[in-house]
Amino acid sequence: MPKLLPLVEDAIKKPIWGCQMCGQCVLHSTGMVCPMTCPKTLRNGPCGGVRENGHCEVKPEMQCIWVKAYERKEKLPLPQSWRDHYNELRPPVDMRLKGTSSWLNLLTKRDQQKPAGWQAVIETPSADQGNKDVEA
Amino acid sequence: MSIVSEILENSNELLFTAEFPEFDSGGMEKIAKHVARIAPWFDAANSTDNTAAHAHASNLSVAIAMKMHGVEPILQIVCRDKNRLAIQADLMGASLHGIENVAMLTGDDVSAGDEPEARRVFDLDGPQAVAVAKVLTTGQYMSGRKINPAPNFYISAVENPAAPPFDYRIQRAIKKHHAGARYIQLQICYHQDRLESFCAGVAAQAPGFHIIPSVVMVKNEKALNFMNDKVPGIDIPPSVIAGVANSEDPSEAAFQLVLEQSKHALSLPGVRGLHIIDFRRDDSLERLMRELGRTPKNNLLAN
Numbered sequence: 001m002p003k004l005l006p007l008v009e010d011a012i013k014k015p016i017w018g019c020q021m022c023g024q025c026v027l028h029s030t031g032m033v034c035p036m037t038c039p040k041t042l043r044n045g046p047c048g049g050v051r052e053n054g055h056c057e058v059k060p061e062m063q064c065i066w067v068k069a070y071e072r073k074e075k076l077p078l079p080q081s082w083r084d085h086y087n088e089l090r091p092p093v094d095m096r097l098k099g100t101s102s103w104l105n106l107l108t109k110r111d112q113q114k115p116a117g118w119q120a121v122i123e124t125p126s127a128d129q130g131n132k133d134v135e136a
Numbered sequence: 137m138s139i140v141s142e143i144l145e146n147s148n149e150l151l152f153t154a155e156f157p158e159f160d161s162g163g164m165e166k167i168a169k170h171v172a173r174i175a176p177w178f179d180a181a182n183s184t185d186n187t188a189a190h191a192h193a194s195n196l197s198v199a200i201a202m203k204m205h206g207v208e209p210i211l212q213i214v215c216r217d218k219n220r221l222a223i224q225a226d227l228m229g230a231s232l233h234g235i236e237n238v239a240m241l242t243g244d245d246v247s248a249g250d251e252p253e254a255r256r257v258f259d260l261d262g263p264q265a266v267a268v269a270k271v272l273t274t275g276q277y278m279s280g281r282k283i284n285p286a287p288n289f290y291i292s293a294v295e296n297p298a299a300p301p302f303d304y305r306i307q308r309a310i311k312k313h314h315a316g317a318r319y320i321q322l323q324i325c326y327h328q329d330r331l332e333s334f335c336a337g338v339a340a341q342a343p344g345f346h347i348i349p350s351v352v353m354v355k356n357e358k359a360l361n362f363m364n365d366k367v368p369g370i371d372i373p374p375s376v377i378a379g380v381a382n383s384e385d386p387s388e389a390a391f392q393l394v395l396e397q398s399k400h401a402l403s404l405p406g407v408r409g410l411h412i413i414d415f416r417r418d419d420s421l422e423r424l425m426r427e428l429g430r431t432p433k434n435n436l437l438a439n
């Protein structure tokens with residue numbers, strides 16, 4: 001099953017979302033637009049190079065995937081909690097998961113593993129001493 | 137404690153930063169020439185990291201050279217050319233040399249430069265890079281491996297208030313604040329309404345997050361057209377370009393444009409200073425700074 005699952009996932013998700021099989025899927029939080037189709041593979045929103053018409057700095061013919069995601073998260077009938085995740089700080093991609101099934105990684109919580117330093121400092125708000133002045 | 141953090145956190149003074157020119161060759165003599173222009177007027181200067189995706193002398197090497205010459209560097213680190221190991225190495229190398237100001241950026245794509253065939257890295261993105269710098273300041277690498285004593289960084293980020301999706305840019309900036317950035321330098325912006333909305337939003341939602349807008353000094357409309365056509369994320373309204381092009385004295389019109397932009401930016405909520413990129417390299421830098429109420433200081437030239 002672990003060998004078959006990535007093939008099934010790829011066969012379904014690639015034609016629909018252009019899935020790159022990063023193995024740590026965040027589609028639900030990005031308006032069902034895959035951030036790995038960004039030429040810079042950015043996971044935390046659009047870069048500063050977005051063109052005036054909302055298109056990509058690298059591929060002028062393509063709409064910026066983060067502009068598209070920003071529109072789609074509101075247009076699509078998605079749960080509000082998914083929409084709220086749009087702006088979450090996503091950790092760096094774990095390159096070891098490339099080519100594995102994100103479904104399996106979700107079930108086993110393997111996709112929740114983060115580097116120890118990130119987990120301790122970024123995922124733990126109390127450790128964030130510097131930003132107390134920010135209003136929620 | 138860096139001069140930049142001292143000004144922003146412990147004073148009501150404005151912070152003025154410069155863009156240190158990208159550096160290829162000419163040795164320390166040439167560094168000294170750049171320093172002589174910058175030092176009297178600025179509190180610190182950005183040491184860029186392969187700016188516009190063109191290879192130059194490395195970000196850290198130029199930052200060290202600036203420091204040797206008495207100018208406080210803001211070390212830029214972009215995600216295009218280095219993976220997370222190399223970025224942490226840059227940061228720790230900066231710490232070794234007493235460099236505390238670090239600006240963490242996503243960076244232009246390789247396609248913006250003169251070697252578009254290069255591999256793009258982007259192992260991290262801008263917000264993640266900010267977070268990585270923050271993690272180091274807690275005395276550990278990303279892996280959790282301890283660093284004792286911990287390095288001291290005063291972390292910044294950048295944002296483009298004039299690129300789509302406009303509404304979201306405020307949230308994206310604040311996201312970087314949550315990740316560890318204490319202030320944010322902005323991309324050059326020729327849409328005053330967008331700059332106003334951005335500053336108002338950030339000032340209302342993240343009051344302690346200092347905003348440093350950028351302006352660029354150019355000599356004529358050719359430079360404006362170049363930025364409009366070639367620099368990713370910069371859009372200049374045709375009326376602004378025409379205003380300079382159709383003037384009897386384009387050089388003076390371009391100066392008045394940057395002066396007006398500077399005064400406007402400094403009037404906005406949350407703004408604590410200005411980042412000035414000088415492509416004119418003539419006596420108008422002094423003129424601009426005096427118009428903005430700055431007086432030259434000589435103490436930075438002690439070395």
